[in-house]
Amino acid sequence: MIEGLNRPFSVVVAVAAGILWTGAAGAQTAPDELDYSEYAIEASLTGEDGAVASGREIFADRSRGNCVACHVNSEMPEADFQGNVGPSIDGVGDRWQPEQLRAIVSDAKKIFGDQTIMPAFYSLDVGINVREDLKGKTILTAQEVEDVVAYLSTLKEEQ
Amino acid sequence: MRTPGILAAAALALAMGATSLVFAEPADEELVIDGEIEMQTRVEAAEDHPFDEVISGWHYRTEETRALEADSFANPGMLYVEEGEEIWNTVEGSQGKSCASCHDDAAESMAGVGASYPKWNEEAGKPFNIELQINACREQNMGAEPYKFDAPQQKALTTFIKHQSLGEPVDIDLEAGEMQSWWDRGEDLYYTRTGQLDLACATCHEGYNGQYIRADHLSQGNANGFPTYRLKQANMVSLHNRFRGCIRDTRAEFPDAFSDELMALEVYVTWRGEGLSVETPAVRQ
Numbered sequence: 001m002i003e004g005l006n007r008p009f010s011v012v013v014a015v016a017a018g019i020l021w022t023g024a025a026g027a028q029t030a031p032d033e034l035d036y037s038e039y040a041i042e043a044s045l046t047g048e049d050g051a052v053a054s055g056r057e058i059f060a061d062r063s064r065g066n067c068v069a070c071h072v073n074s075e076m077p078e079a080d081f082q083g084n085v086g087p088s089i090d091g092v093g094d095r096w097q098p099e100q101l102r103a104i105v106s107d108a109k110k111i112f113g114d115q116t117i118m119p120a121f122y123s124l125d126v127g128i129n130v131r132e133d134l135k136g137k138t139i140l141t142a143q144e145v146e147d148v149v150a151y152l153s154t155l156k157e158e159q
Numbered sequence: 160m161r162t163p164g165i166l167a168a169a170a171l172a173l174a175m176g177a178t179s180l181v182f183a184e185p186a187d188e189e190l191v192i193d194g195e196i197e198m199q200t201r202v203e204a205a206e207d208h209p210f211d212e213v214i215s216g217w218h219y220r221t222e223e224t225r226a227l228e229a230d231s232f233a234n235p236g237m238l239y240v241e242e243g244e245e246i247w248n249t250v251e252g253s254q255g256k257s258c259a260s261c262h263d264d265a266a267e268s269m270a271g272v273g274a275s276y277p278k279w280n281e282e283a284g285k286p287f288n289i290e291l292q293i294n295a296c297r298e299q300n301m302g303a304e305p306y307k308f309d310a311p312q313q314k315a316l317t318t319f320i321k322h323q324s325l326g327e328p329v330d331i332d333l334e335a336g337e338m339q340s341w342w343d344r345g346e347d348l349y350y351t352r353t354g355q356l357d358l359a360c361a362t363c364h365e366g367y368n369g370q371y372i373r374a375d376h377l378s379q380g381n382a383n384g385f386p387t388y389r390l391k392q393a394n395m396v397s398l399h400n401r402f403r404g405c406i407r408d409t410r411a412e413f414p415d416a417f418s419d420e421l422m423a424l425e426v427y428v429t430w431r432g433e434g435l436s437v438e439t440p441a442v443r444q
Contacts, residue, residue, distance in 0.1 A: 069372050082371075083373050084371050085372055117363070117366060117367060119356045119357055119358070126354065126356070126357040127351075127352035127353040127356070128351060128352070128353050129353050129354065129412045130354055130355050134410055137355070139355055
């Protein structure tokens with residue numbers, strides 16, 4: 001299951017209070033603490049580097065990122081049925097800095113506007129009637145966001 | 160295509176430095192069932208409609224799936240039409256009646272009826288779809304138990320009744336009773352984002368129809384083919400089942416079938432597909 005589903009109640013309280021999350025993985029920046037004013041998030045959400053291999057798994061995993069549902073990714077030809085609702089992910093590491101990718105993955109609406117179809121993977125500002133067991137939870141954990149950002153940053157076409 | 164979603168997509172493409180967006184256009188073909196019944200599957204939209212052209216989901220399916228619907232011997236949904244015909248003629252309940260006892264030959268009495276639903280029901284003070292009308296008939300006239308949601312008999316009989324309007328253009332009466340306020344509520348719901356994935360009906364079916372989300376080729380989400388035979392489920396799927404499935408997929412709690420929310424949504428979504436032929440039983444992925 002998704003790691004984020006197991007967060008203790010105290011963490012949810014911490015979010016409401018707008019202070020640092022202190023989950024099992026160590027200090028995390030809470031979703032509502034993120035500063036999007038520069039269209040980029042400078043610091044790692046966990047203070048740790050992301051893991052590329054894990055990010056690649058999350059990208060394809062239907063129950064976590066499921067990024068391939070909407071994005072073509074030719075680095076991952078084994079993933080079936082790559083969608084085209086979003087732009088191709090090829091070369092995304094050339095077009096965006098990791099800090100920008102972190103902001104886009106966390107909450108794309110802050111970058112592309114409210115109308116974008118892209119879900120916010122690290123935000124609690126989502127739709128109404130969220131499924132009971134997912135209330136107060138983000139789609140990805142802070143570390144999973146970092147892992148995806150690390151993976152995306154490797155997707156470069158320009159040498 | 161003049162929706163905010165498409166503008167956002169274009170902005171996104173520009174922002175991402177993409178040179179072109181790949182649009183998988185709906186198939187440019189005509190649906191003629193059994194070489195006889197010419198179906199309206201692309202019609203000009205009314206002036207106040209969000210689209211310029213209303214397009215049946217048939218155009219968004221593969222060649223094989225489209226062929227299944229064009230041939231009533233190959234269409235698996237026709238088995239349910241036959242089953243529905245049997246139910247139509249079967250006596251049930253304390254009053255010793257079948258549907259046919261009052262309505263005789265459905266080919267005559269039900270011709271065009273399915274194309275005009277949902278319809279205002281004064282007694283209930285809300286719109287009725289075919290399923291609710293069947294249940295009201297069973298309780299009030301037959302002395303029979305109402306069908307539970309998605310009971311096989313409910314799906315078969317609804318499919319049979321709607322099939323009597325095959326080829327007729329969808330045309331509902333929004334002037335009757337309080338239909339307009341239900342339409343308004345349905346419109347609100349259509350544009351309301353739900354769930355952890357934060358998606359509204361409009362996000363996908365208005366902003367991105369023609370595109371692929373994983374293996375799903377997004378259509379305009381019209382209701383003219385329901386109940387529809389879904390190959391994925393190898394079964395008939397009712398409209399409210401599909402509504403609930405879509406809302407569930409946004410990771411949201413979803414309303415009960417035939418609840419006021421989903422009846423309002425049915426009124427609105429059916430209106431969006433006005434002019435398209437009733438295709439029941441349509442065949443979809």
